[in-house]
Amino acid sequence: MGKYELTKELETGNIFIDKEHRELLQAANDLLDACGAGKGREYMSKTIKFLNDYVDKHFANEERLQKNSGYPNFEAHKAFHEKYKQKLRDITSGISSDNPTIGELSSLNAHIGLLITHIRTEDKKLGAFLNKK
Numbered sequence: 067m068g069k070y071e072l073t074k075e076l077e078t079g080n081i082f083i084d085k086e087h088r089e090l091l092q093a094a095n096d097l098l099d100a101c102g103a104g105k106g107r108e109y110m111s112k113t114i115k116f117l118n119d120y121v122d123k124h125f126a127n128e129e130r131l132q133k134n135s136g137y138p139n140f141e142a143h144k145a146f147h148e149k150y151k152q153k154l155r156d157i158t159s160g161i162s163s164d165n166p167t168i169g170e171l172s173s174l175n176a177h178i179g180l181l182i183t184h185i186r187t188e189d190k191k192l193g194a195f196l197n198k199k
C-alpha cells in the first residue's frame with residue numbers, strides 16, 4: 067500500500083531507470099506507511115536507511131548512464147542529485163522516532179514530490195536522449 071506510484075506519464079522509456087524509479091517510490095511508500103503505523107524505532111531506521119541507500123544507488127546509476135552516453139546536461143543533473151540526497155538525509159534523520167510529527171511528514175512528502183517533478187522533467191529528458199542513441 068502507499069500513495070506514490072510510477073504512472074505512465076512518469077515513465078522515461080528507459081527500462082532500467084523506470085524499474086529503479088518504481089522501487090524508489092515503493093521505498094518511499096514503505097517509509098510513509100511505517101511513519102503512520104507506529105512500527106517502532108528499529109523498523110523506522112531500517113526503512114530510512116533503505117530509502118537513502120536506494121536513492122544513492124539509483125542516482126549513481128543514472129549518472130553513470132549519463133557519463134557513458136555523453137549526456138549534455140550531466141553537471142546540472144548531478145548537482146540536483148547531490149542537493150537532493152543531502153536534504154533527504156536531513157529530513158529523514160529527523161524522523162528517527164516511531165512518532166514523527168505532522169511537520170516532519172509534510173517535509174518528507176514535499177521532498178518526494180520534488181523527486182516526482184524531477185522524474186517528470188529531467189529524467190524524462192534523459193530517457194528521450196538515451197532512446198535516441
Ligand SMILES: [Fe+2]
Binds near residue numbers: 128147189
Ligand atoms: Fe535523475
